[in-house]
Amino acid sequence: MKLTSAQLTRAASWAAMLMGVLVLLGWQFDLELLKRVHPSFVAMNPVTAACFLLGGLSLQLSAEPQPRTHRVWAQVLAAVVFSAGLLKLAQVFGLLPFNIDQLLFASKIVGYTEPITGKANHMAPTTALNFMLVGGALLALGSKVPARQVFAQVFVALALIITLIPVVGYSYGTSEFYGIGTYIPMALHTAFTFLVLLVGLLTVRPNLGIMQTFTGDSLGGVLARRVLPISLLIPLVLGWLRLEGERLGLYSREIGTSLLVVILITVLSGFLLWYARVLHVSDLQQRFTEQQLLAQTREMTRIAAYSRAIADVSKLLEVDLSPEEAARQTIRTICQVADVEWGSLVQLTSRMGKPWVAAQTEWKTAAVDAETERILTQGVPKGTGMVWVALERGQTLFVDDYEQQVLRVPSFAALGLRSVAFVPLKTSSQTSMLFMLARLHQPRPWTPLDKELLEAAARIMAVSIERQNHLQFMREAALVDVLTGLNNRRAFDMDLEVEMAGAKRHKHSLGVLMIDLDGLKQLNDREGHERGDAYLREFALALKAVFRINDRVYRLGGDEYGVILAHADPERTRSILDRMRKTVELVKQSGFEDADASSGVAFYPKEAELPSDLVRLADERMYEEKRDHHLLRPRISNDTADTVIKE
Incomplete structure (x- = not known):
């Protein structure tokens, strides 16, 4: 199990305090083993032991996080340790008249002579210097400025060097390393206690200075x-x-x-x-x-x-575009992200009566020059190239080695096509378009992501094409009369608005003919609705046959018809009515001998200037003629009708 920095700090502080307590107990009870560890070693001075106890406690209180009171006490204890070292050095240099290292157990210290060195037991000068550095390091740790806390590591580094010298001296038996002149040397267990305490001082702030590197x-x-x-x-x-x-x-x-x-x-x-x-x-x-x-x-x-590209393509479903335009916008969007040099929309066409496919460039990079584009867009006849395989089978083809393919187009391979994708746009009715994308010169195989992108775009386009076809069908269904195939009342109203706006803009005349078919109800009652439907269809065919190509015929509903007469004016009224009579004659010749119709015509701009006014005027004239027809037509009673039927 790895020890954390906080655990090492706590262990070092407790070890230093324990050593201090043990040595003090040794002096109290005259236990030589506790004072000097080994008979051949120098005893640790009691003040030295007390400084280790205070230094370890200060280190313990300096660890984060700690209450403010603990940090204050840590600073006080650090100042005591620093002062002890400073006073001892002052005494060494003759600046103080008393020995601070005799403050504790003075009666035992005075006159005590080390049996190994024959000298009195004092705090070694190197020990005093180390306590100044340790105290200074502990004081620096209490600063709130990180830059000042780094000084603690500088003090510790100096103390480590001073401590290592006696350790090496003891290890190699070199007394000059652990003793200075006539002064008592640093005790061995003092040196090791310093090492432990200094390690704790380094680990108490592991994110500062050199320790940030060491623990990182x-x-x-x-x-x-x-x-x-x-x-x-x-x-x-x-x-x-x-x-x-x-x-x-x-x-x-x-x-x-x-x-x-x-x-x-x-x-x-x-x-x-x-x-x-x-x-x-x-x-x-x-x-x-x-x-x-x-x-x-x-x-x-x-x-x-x-x-994002798929999302942009999906948005095309919300826009009312033709299938071709939607496909063009899709291929441009896809090519921007698909890492291709050339992208095109390929469509079925014919040349000289033969099936042909032609490509139109929708995307290209600088790698595609004018000659390359010309060759790629010239198209190929049916049965030539892989494009026909994709179209006829409705199958997406991803080719990574185009020049090796049996069905390659030689002129395409000569351009340096390497990877080619043929993506048909399949619908429920047919496949008449496909995307063709090409990567030139450098081999870049199609990845699964590339394939998913192109196939997803093709599926979206297929949905878009189906939707547009359905919308077109719905539009036509909304404007076409199913029975006769003529445009209906909605188409009549829309077209009349457009035609009158055009007539007003170009200053030409326009006519509207309103028609009511006579006898439809009696025919339905007498011969059935199927016969009545045939009557309506025949009348529609006759109208289209008699009136001009640029005249537009409509079934307005029930037995009512309407005709928008292009460039017609009142002077042509007789000609128009003659056409109506000819229409009725054609219907009679088709098997409906009792066929007849009432009609009324009105003209823009001489008679009306608004569509509603024009239609109303034509209706009024139609109903006037219908009343005249009823007055002139002989009335046959039911009895007479029965007699005629019997005969």
């Missing part, structure tokens, strides 16, 4: 955590082994030094090469991960672009 997840942090312990331990261990071998007489000083150098070179080189390998593998994995991430990012960007 970066390559520098990993390198520091792995290399620093090795760089400290290997020279210490090898140096100790070299000295011990020389003391035991295993080799001379020259051989020992040579062996030390060779072993150091071997171990450090091996370690560096191993770690270089680790970093190399890690770098390869990172690059692979970055490439995967980059590929995923590109894929997500492409998916987003494709999704």
